[in-house]
Each structure stands twice: as structure tokens, then as C-alpha cells.
Amino acid sequence: MDKTYNNKAWFLVLPVFVLVALSAIIPIMTVVNYSVQDTFGNNQFFWAGTEWFEDVLSSERFWNSLSRNLLFSFIILSIEIPLGIGIALCMPKKGPWVPVCLVMMALPLLIPWNVVGTIWQIFGRADIGLLGHTLEAIGVDYNYTSNIFDAWVTIIVMDVWHWTSLVVLLCYAGLVSIPDAYYQAARIDGASKLSVFRFIQLPKMRGVLIIAFLLRFMDSFMIYTEPFVLTGGGPGNSTTFMSIDLVKQAIGQFDLGPAAAMSLIYQLIIILICYVFFTVMSHTGSDKPEQGAGE
Amino acid sequence: MAKITLDGLAHSYYPNPKTDADFALKELNYEWDDGGAYALLGPSGCGKTTLLNIISGLLVPSKGNILFGSKNVTELQPEQRNIAQVFQFPVIYDTMTVRQNLEFPLVNRQVPKNEIDKRVAEMIQVLDLEDKADRKARGLTADEKQKISLGRGLVRYDVNAILFDEPLTVIDPHMKWQLRTKLKDLHRQLGHTMIYVTHDQTEALTFADKVVVMYEGDVVQIGTPEELFDEPAHTFVGYFIGSPGMNILSSEVKGKTARIGSHEIKLAHEYHALGETAEVGIRPEFVTLSGGKKGMPVSINSVEDIGRFKIVRASLEGQELNAVLPEGAPVPADPKVSFDMSRINIYENSHLVRKGA
Numbered sequence A: 001m002d003k004t005y006n007n008k009a010w011f012l013v014l015p016v017f018v019l020v021a022l023s024a025i026i027p028i029m030t031v032v033n034y035s036v037q038d039t040f041g042n043n044q045f046f047w048a049g050t051e052w053f054e055d056v057l058s059s060e061r062f063w064n065s066l067s068r069n070l071l072f073s074f075i076i077l078s079i080e081i082p083l084g085i086g087i088a089l090c091m092p093k094k095g096p097w098v099p100v101c102l103v104m105m106a107l108p109l110l111i112p113w114n115v116v117g118t119i120w121q122i123f124g125r126a127d128i129g130l131l132g133h134t135l136e137a138i139g140v141d142y143n144y145t146s147n148i149f150d151a152w153v154t155i156i157v158m159d160v161w162h163w164t165s166l167v168v169l170l171c172y173a174g175l176v177s178i179p180d181a182y183y184q185a186a187r188i189d190g191a192s193k194l195s196v197f198r199f200i201q202l203p204k205m206r207g208v209l210i211i212a213f214l215l216r217f218m219d220s221f222m223i224y225t226e227p228f229v230l231t232g233g234g235p236g237n238s239t240t241f242m243s244i245d246l247v248k249q250a251i252g253q254f255d256l257g258p259a260a261a262m263s264l265i266y267q268l269i270i271i272l273i274c275y276v277f278f279t280v281m282s283h284t285g286s287d288k289p290e291q292g293a294g295e
Numbered sequence B: 001m002a003k004i005t006l007d008g009l010a011h012s013y014y015p016n017p018k019t020d021a022d023f024a025l026k027e028l029n030y031e032w033d034d035g036g037a038y039a040l041l042g043p044s045g046c047g048k049t050t051l052l053n054i055i056s057g058l059l060v061p062s063k064g065n066i067l068f069g070s071k072n073v074t075e076l077q078p079e080q081r082n083i084a085q086v087f088q089f090p091v092i093y094d095t096m097t098v099r100q101n102l103e104f105p106l107v108n109r110q111v112p113k114n115e116i117d118k119r120v121a122e123m124i125q126v127l128d129l130e131d132k133a134d135r136k137a138r139g140l141t142a143d144e145k146q147k148i149s150l151g152r153g154l155v156r157y158d159v160n161a162i163l164f165d166e167p168l169t170v171i172d173p174h175m176k177w178q179l180r181t182k183l184k185d186l187h188r189q190l191g192h193t194m195i196y197v198t199h200d201q202t203e204a205l206t207f208a209d210k211v212v213v214m215y216e217g218d219v220v221q222i223g224t225p226e227e228l229f230d231e232p233a234h235t236f237v238g239y240f241i242g243s244p245g246m247n248i249l250s251s252e253v254k255g256k257t258a259r260i261g262s263h264e265i266k267l268a269h270e271y272h273a274l275g276e277t278a279e280v281g282i283r284p285e286f287v288t289l290s291g292g293k294k295g296m297p298v299s300i301n302s303v304e305d306i307g308r309f310k311i312v313r314a315s316l317e318g319q320e321l322n323a324v325l326p327e328g329a330p331v332p333a334d335p336k337v338s339f340d341m342s343r344i345n346i347y348e349n350s351h352l353v354r355k356g357a
């Protein structure tokens, strides 16, 4: 059969292309533009080559904020993923409590980032905040504005409170899609609860877990608003994550060149880590047959 | 191993069943002999799975008891009953290899390692899965997956019974035949009680020594394939078994005659007056179609030639009647039918009236 090639269809892609250009390509190119040039205002630019990149990569400040980010994402993932799985396993699978639980879980997700920051900022204050006041009353010395450890704990607890629900909802969706026959067969085979989790629930949740993992990684790695509202990056620089540092440089100090170089590096790191995660996670336990087709 | 007794068993999925219709399984008393090959036959939704799940312990019946030997197991969990069950759709543990899948029920029961290895190796051979044994189970075809499900039931040599819930639904026809033969062989070798659920009569009749026919939550007949063919206890069994099913003609029965419309036919036995709810059941195999003067005139609607014989679909006094004509026999021009008197069954309210009753 002869195929007719009609290239007019490409025109239909044009609107999407325009949108993507406006929302992604043009801003990124602007950033690229800044990252390789120097300017003294007046719209005068000088070619700077890779100078800014070298500057950024050799600055201690960059490596410090990068390691803060990595530590933060690591802590967030290692709390939220197991906790999310645990809560999803405890949620009822049918009955009148299902919608109640789902709504309760969805509530934190509906609150805007800066509001979450503000809520916890007030919540943790010793004078008017419930948490801060209670801790003080029972004799715990807690102050997130002056103690590094307290600041980190507060941000982590806040993020766990805000985002574990997302992991829960994703895992729950994975769990309810498991047909009853699997659980029945496991009972017939005399499988323990742990085996059911290990050999049925966990493998069936693999797909949603990859998504949960990636979403939570990207989001926690790009965290900005909450620490900005809560601690402003302090005490000292202890909660100055890359995004906060970036804004300080770009807007606070107006160092557009290094800021642009840093944001490109930042973006590259995220893409790279996500790619590695995705590849590794979709291969572990994926047990694709070595040869031949699957289902 | 032991015989399985169902004592006044009934089940409803509703918490407070009121009418009979609320019961997915109506009251049932039966003994499954140790080592028997049974088929549970009935249309979709008649309660076959429900009964099976009660036997295996996945469901606790709303009424009655179930005994293994003399031990009451009604409240016992499936893992405490030592029973195997294979489901309609294959259930495999994706992340395990084929071999690990088969080992799983034995490992869970702490069977010694060398014993496990021996049985699993044997089962892999029986199921023809040697070349896939150490491969992850996930990428296999539906056939192979279902073989693994079957295997997980069959490796357990000491079970009280193996229950199969329409296990061959997802399997291709030619494989189906092979696997069924294999099951039959295994039954002979291992001597387990096997209960095989199906809605396919051929499957039931070829697999089982005894067939249990269910209809709307009721067990309507339990018998050998011959009994089901010769003397269906319920008109439903008559329809359901045989192809085409039994002809059921409403008639009036009195003494040794049955009246169908304006025709009278002689019966082999005497019946008390049954009035107008009576029905005459006659298998198409025992309906003779001839061109002579004798018999009741019918009009022929269609003739289906299916090779070894022809099925003639006709109507007698407005009631549908099928007859089977041997290969090569001509369809007469002015057809009359007559029934083999000794093969006539009489029904009242759909239930068989015993001869001479």
C-alpha cells in the first residue's frame, strides 16, 4: 500500500510549540545567554565563556548549598516513602471510611507552599505558637531561628506533614488495584503478612512508587518557599538551599552571570539524578525476560 | 486426606438475609469422598465460586458446618486447612522465578529443603516448564502463568483437596485439552480429592467421576455423567447437559399417557395426575423423525449439519423440538416424530417425577 505523506499535520503542532517556546525555551535561552556573558548594565554585554561556570563550581558556597540540598532530599525521601507506604497499607480498602480518609489525606496537598511556611512559622513560635509554647512548657529548648538543628527538624517535619499524603495517595491507588485473587492465593499458599507485602503489594506498587520517588525528589530538591518563609535561609546559612542561594545571588546581589550558570548546573543535576533514579528503579525488580516478548 | 462433609451449609453475602433470593448458596448437605474427582457445573453466578471459597476457608459460611474427616473446620483459616485452590485468572508472584513460585507454598509450610527441591523439580517437569524454570515469572504468557498457578496447588502432596475454579478459562483450546488430561493423570497418580469448577459441560463430563450441577445457588443434581444424561433431576440439567439440550414440552400427564396439545403419547410408567404444570423431557437423540403415517406431525424450521449428525430444529404444536438425525439420513418431506418411550422423563415444576410416583 502506498503511504501518502502529508506534512500539513505539522502545523497542528504549532500552537504547542509556541506555548512551549514561551514557557520553557525562551526563558532557558535567556538564562543561557546570561550564563556566558558579563554585563555592567546599560544592556551592554561581554563574552565571558565558561568563566561563570568555573567560578560557581570552584566556590565553596555552591558546594555547601548543594550538599544541604542532597542531605535534605535524602532525609525527606527516607522518611516520606516508607511512611507513605505504611499509611497507605493501614487505610481501609472499602467501606464508609474510604472517602473520609482520602479527603483527610488530600487536605495538606491543597495548602499553598507559602501558607504552609507561615503556618509552621507561627506554630513553632514560643510566644504564640502551639508547638513552640508546648515544647517550652515541657522544658525543651526549641528555637528554629537560632538553633540549626531545630531549624532543620522544623523544615523536615513541615515537609513530611505537607507531602507524605502524596506518597500515601499514590501507594493507595497502587494497592487498591491489586485483584482480590492475589490475596486469596497468598492465604492458600500460607504466606505471612510480610511475604504478602514483599511479594505482592510491593511489586504491584512499583510503578506508583517510581512516580512518588521522582516527584518527591524533584520537589524536595527544589525546595524554596517554605524555608524562605520560615527561616529565611538561617540560622547563618544552615538552611540556605540552592534555590534560596540562587535568588540571593540573582536578586539580592544582582550577580546575574553566576546565578545563571548556577541555575543551569542546578537543572542539570536534577535531570541527571532523576534519570539515574528512573533507570535504576525501573530495572530493579522489573525482571524483564532476558529474551522474547512479555505480556 | 479425608472426606469433606458439608452439613447444612448456606451462604449469603448480605448481613441479614431474609428471603431465599438473598442466599448466594442455598442450604446444602453433601459428602465429598476422599480421592474423588468432582466437577461443579453451572452457569455464571450460580454460586460455584462461593461454595469453593467456603470449602477452602476464604469465606466463612453464614450457616452450617464444614468437616474434614470428623474435624469441624468451619472457623479455620485457609492456611490451617491444608487445602489448595487454583483461581480463574492466573496469580503469580511477579518478582519470583518460576521455580521460586512453585517452592513458595512449601517454603511457607517449612517443608525440608531437599523435599522441596525434589517435588518442585518433578512439578516443573510435569508442567513442561523446564526451559523457563529459572526465569522471572512476570514475562510469561497467560498459559504458562496459569500452569504455575496449577503447579503451586499440585506440588502440595498432602493436601485434603485441590479446588480448581474455572482454571482453564484463559488457556487456548488445544492447551486446554492437554492440561485437562494432565490433571486427570495427576488425579490418578496422586489420589487427591479434586473439585473442578466449570461452566463448560464437556470439561465437567470428561474430568469428573461425579458432577454436581448448580443452578441459582441450589445444587440441583449430583450424579455420574450417565445419570445426568439419562435422568436429569431438573429441567435445567436437561437443558444444560447435552448439545442440543433436552427437549422440554409442556403437557398434561395422567396415568400412563401424556397429552401434548392434541396429541397423546404413551408412557412407560404410571404417574398420578399431574395437571398442567407437567412437562415431558426427551433428549433429541431419542426423537425419531420419519416420513410415514405414524407419529406427530411437525414443521421443520432449520437443519444444521454438524458432521457426524444433523440437528433438526422443528416445532410441535408451537413448542420447540430438536431431533438428531444420523449422518446420511434424509430429512423427510412430510415429517412426523415419535419418542423412545423408555427415555421419556416427566417433570413437575421443573423437578423430575420419579417413575411410578
Ligand SMILES: Nc1ncnc2c1ncn2[C@@H]1O[C@H](COP(=O)(O)OP(=O)(O)O)[C@@H](O)[C@H]1O
Binding pocket: B013, B024, B042, B043, B044, B045, B046, B047, B048, B049, B050, B051
Ligand atoms: N463478594 C460478593 N459480594 C456480594 N455478592 C457476591 C459476591 N461474590 C459473589 N456474589 C454474588 O453471589 C452469586 C454467586 O456468585 P459466584 O459464587 O461468584 O458464582 P459463580 O462462581 O458460579 O459464577 C452471584 O449472584 C454474585 O453476584
Ligand SMILES: [Mg+2]
Binding pocket: B045, B048, B049, B165
Ligand atoms: Mg466463579
